Amino acid sequence: MSMSMLQPCLSGSTSSFPFKRTVLVCCAPSQQSHVELVNGPVLDARIPQRTEIRFGLPSKGRMASDTLDLLKDCQLSVKQVNPRQYVAQIPQLANLEVWFQRPKDIVRKLVSGDLDLGIVGFDTVSEYGQGNEDLILVHDALEYGDCHLSLAIPKYGIFENINSLKELAQMPQWTAEKPLRVATGFTYLGPKFMIENGLKYVTFSTADGALEAAPAMGIADAILDLVSSGTTLKENNLKEIKCGIVLESQAVLVASRKALIQRKGTLDITHEILERLEAHLRAVGQFTVTANMRGSSAEEVAERILSQPSLSGLQGPTVNPVFRKRDGKVASDYFAIVICVPKKALYKSVKQLRAVGGSGVLVSPLTYIFDEETPRWHELLRKLGL
Ligand SMILES: Nc1ncnc2c1ncn2[C@@H]1O[C@H](COP(=O)(O)OP(=O)(O)OP(=O)(O)O)[C@@H](O)[C@H]1O
Numbered sequence: 001m002s003m004s005m006l007q008p009c010l011s012g013s014t015s016s017f018p019f020k021r022t023v024l025v026c027c028a029p030s031q032q033s034h035v036e037l038v039n040g041p042v043l044d045a046r047i048p049q050r051t052e053i054r055f056g057l058p059s060k061g062r063m064a065s066d067t068l069d070l071l072k073d074c075q076l077s078v079k080q081v082n083p084r085q086y087v088a089q090i091p092q093l094a095n096l097e098v099w100f101q102r103p104k105d106i107v108r109k110l111v112s113g114d115l116d117l118g119i120v121g122f123d124t125v126s127e128y129g130q131g132n133e134d135l136i137l138v139h140d141a142l143e144y145g146d147c148h149l150s151l152a153i154p155k156y157g158i159f160e161n162i163n164s165l166k167e168l169a170q171m172p173q174w175t176a177e178k179p180l181r182v183a184t185g186f187t188y189l190g191p192k193f194m195i196e197n198g199l200k201y202v203t204f205s206t207a208d209g210a211l212e213a214a215p216a217m218g219i220a221d222a223i224l225d226l227v228s229s230g231t232t233l234k235e236n237n238l239k240e241i242k243c244g245i246v247l248e249s250q251a252v253l254v255a256s257r258k259a260l261i262q263r264k265g266t267l268d269i270t271h272e273i274l275e276r277l278e279a280h281l282r283a284v285g286q287f288t289v290t291a292n293m294r295g296s297s298a299e300e301v302a303e304r305i306l307s308q309p310s311l312s313g314l315q316g317p318t319v320n321p322v323f324r325k326r327d328g329k330v331a332s333d334y335f336a337i338v339i340c341v342p343k344k345a346l347y348k349s350v351k352q353l354r355a356v357g358g359s360g361v362l363v364s365p366l367t368y369i370f371d372e373e374t375p376r377w378h379e380l381l382r383k384l385g386l
Pocket residue numbers: 060061062063102103104120121122123124145146147209226227228229249250251
């Protein structure tokens with residue numbers, strides 16, 4: 001494992017944008033030409049000229065398949081000719097190109113204007129976006145990729161009785177000459193967190209993976225890495241500490257503010273994607289339940305249903321008369337009822353339905369629940385000042 005020492009950026013700066021552009025002048029003066037090296041994204045008021053809207057999705061890693069599955073569930077299936085082809089289409093969304101990229105490159109390319117929209121983990125937006133105001137969270141909770149970025153220390157040795165960030169900070173061992181050594185891939189968020197929490201004597205090293213090995217190898221005292229199940233920490237004799245969580249993360253939809261405002265069609269496409277995501281994620285936790293109930297009127301049936309705590313549905317039950325012909329007359333002594341029920345409460349709800357006379361109970365999955373309002377859309381317009 002190669003670990004390069006990083007200078008902890010203890011200057012207190014929270015943003016390293018805009019990046020600088022270096023212009024090298026080479027060749028003899030007579031045949032002078034300019035070679036422009038771009039060291040990083042430049043905060044530029046213009047956006048690259050193109051007519052297509054670009055949507056960045058994770059090309060591999062643990063976010064990749066869950067992202068495609070979510071889009072598919074929203075009827076936005078991505079058509080990719082083969083897995084090594086990095087450009088694809090979503091037939092439902094005209095004029096949109098999907099580009100498969102590594103999550104950190106999605107964030108970098110949103111900042112540089114080479115992508116307009118993207119789905120990545122919130123940790124990646126925070127680490128590689130570095131607070132850049134051009135990045136806008138359109139949907140902050142896509143409900144997969146859950147993890148948290150956390151500081152962890154060994155369970156043994158000098159750390160045996162250390163259980164909080166405060167106790168770690170107060171350990172007499174850390175001095176200017178012998179600072180706390182932290183191994184992390186989060187070289188922006190790590191130092192920022194330490195500064196904000198008043199840890200003065202800290203130094204950082206980085207590696208591309210298997211960071212949990214660093215303390216046992218004697219390379220670091222602590223690590224700052226993503227945790228989901230906690231198994232990797234446990235298997236390497238490490239523990240999390242109180243107040244040691246830097247951020248909670250899950251998959252998010254992020255956009256470039258400049259693209260939303262300046263690139264024709266971006267706002268409309270974002271609206272459609274957002275509406276589908278919100279409506280689908282609301283629906284995921286619910287079932288539609290239909291049943292028949294005998295009764296004298298729709299009101300009387302509704303009253304019986306509403307007497308049960310788990311049967312009120314999203315906005316109360318829908319009760320429709322079922323008409324039947326009896327002795328030559330059309331009558332309705334049966335009613336069809338429709339309610340939405342949280343998946344977790346399904347069995348309880350079915351029992352309550354039966355208790356008030358429900359029969360022929362049908363349960364079906366829901367694809368979307370479109371509300372009148374899309375709260376996140378209004379929030380987006382507000383952020384954009386529109
Ligand atoms: N246990 C976890 N460890 C790491 N990432 C996780 C975990 N659980 C969820 N994630 C999410 O998955 C994202 C992508 O992780 P993954 O390691 O697959 O990709 P990557 O970091 O781009 O690839 P690599 O680790 O090869 O550089 C993370 O940024 C995070 O949002």
